[in-house]
Amino acid sequence: MDPTSCPEISFTFPLNFLPPVFILVFVFGLIANGCGLASLWRNWRKLGNVNVFILNLGIADILYLLMLPFLIAYYLNDRRWIFGEAFCKVTRFCFNLNLYCSIGFLTCISVYRYLAIVHPMKVMGRITVTHSVIISAIVWTLVCLQSIPDMFFPKNSENKTLQCVDTTMTEHVDAYLQYSFIWTIIGFCIPSLITVACYGHVIVLLCCKDNVDKVLKQRSLKLLIILILLFSICYIPYHVLKNLNLWSRVLSKQGICYKWFNGVYIAQRICRGLVCLNSALNPLVYLHVDEDISAQFRQLCQWTRSVPVPQSEEEAVSSF
Numbered sequence: 001m002d003p004t005s006c007p008e009i010s011f012t013f014p015l016n017f018l019p020p021v022f023i024l025v026f027v028f029g030l031i032a033n034g035c036g037l038a039s040l041w042r043n044w045r046k047l048g049n050v051n052v053f054i055l056n057l058g059i060a061d062i063l064y065l066l067m068l069p070f071l072i073a074y075y076l077n078d079r080r081w082i083f084g085e086a087f088c089k090v091t092r093f094c095f096n097l098n099l100y101c102s103i104g105f106l107t108c109i110s111v112y113r114y115l116a117i118v119h120p121m122k123v124m125g126r127i128t129v130t131h132s133v134i135i136s137a138i139v140w141t142l143v144c145l146q147s148i149p150d151m152f153f154p155k156n157s158e159n160k161t162l163q164c165v166d167t168t169m170t171e172h173v174d175a176y177l178q179y180s181f182i183w184t185i186i187g188f189c190i191p192s193l194i195t196v197a198c199y200g201h202v203i204v205l206l207c208c209k210d211n212v213d214k215v216l217k218q219r220s221l222k223l224l225i226i227l228i229l230l231f232s233i234c235y236i237p238y239h240v241l242k243n244l245n246l247w248s249r250v251l252s253k254q255g256i257c258y259k260w261f262n263g264v265y266i267a268q269r270i271c272r273g274l275v276c277l278n279s280a281l282n283p284l285v286y287l288h289v290d291e292d293i294s295a296q297f298r299q300l301c302q303w304t305r306s307v308p309v310p311q312s313e314e315e316a317v318s319s320f
Contacts, residue, residue: 014269019075021273025280026068032283033061052132057105061279064098067091081164088164089151096147100187104139107191114198177246184239199224226284238275241268
């Protein structure tokens with residue numbers, strides 16, 4: 001097929017769609033993660049095994065949220081990157097770090113919940129906070145090793161100032177597609193299968209036994225729903241459309257064109273915005289894993305509803 005017959009790609013779509021999404025994620029994400037991390041700090045001495053993963057999950061979210069203002073400026077400035085090539089790669093690296101650390105720590109939480117519910121006697125006293133810290137360090141290391149190759153792919157146009165793409169330039173898209181496919185399997189598919197296996201077993205066990213505590217069953221079911229929400233909205237569409245869009249770019253580079261190229265690009269840009277929601281939705285995991293944080297959020301909601309009622313300064317502070 002003649003390359004000139006390729007459908008025109010709507011590069012202006014992200015300029016209108018992504019900035020509002022990034023602004024909302026930045027505001028709500030900072031508030032939610034800030035409250036969660038502040039609660040963990042106040043309860044540091046009571047820090048449990050799973051809470052170590054929650055702490056790292058929050059740190060990964062904050063790290064990416066602090067990069068969002070630069071991406072907002074990039075898209076509001078008609079995709080003109082003015083912060084230099086090195087910082088462009090740092091910004092994209094922080095996005096990948098947040099995304100795959102989030103998936104990694106959610107997997108760790110799922111495994112710990114599985115062991116605590118399905119094999120409580122076998123793991124009682126054998127898994128310590130030290131183990132959780134070591135596992136967290138391993139997750140950060142593995143994600144960094146997976147993400148570092150991405151920084152070697154060019155993300156700027158020749159003048160080094162005009163663009164900051166999240167994958168790479170067209171000349172290197174063939175190699176990037178291969179890297180992205182392997183990255184998807186290692187960083188997303190394998191952790192996802194582990195999470196599904198753990199919670200699938202947990203839910204079957206909770207539903208089949210009548211003597212299981214109702215509160216435990218409800219909390220586990222709610223957490224499962226949150227994980228399904230995260231994976232179905234944020235993670236699965238992003239990885240599918242990212243690789244499909246890269247494949248369409250490879251085909252277009254080879255002179256093979258199809259009408260669905262533009263639709264895939266727009267869908268991939270939408271998923272690029274939705275995947276950022278994980279930074280704002282991850283705090284929902286806090287509420288259903290850590291009982292202290294959940295209780296404090298309920299107190300905060302109660303305090304908000306009772307604002308018109310006069311109360312002393314001490315009562316207001318204790319409501320938080």
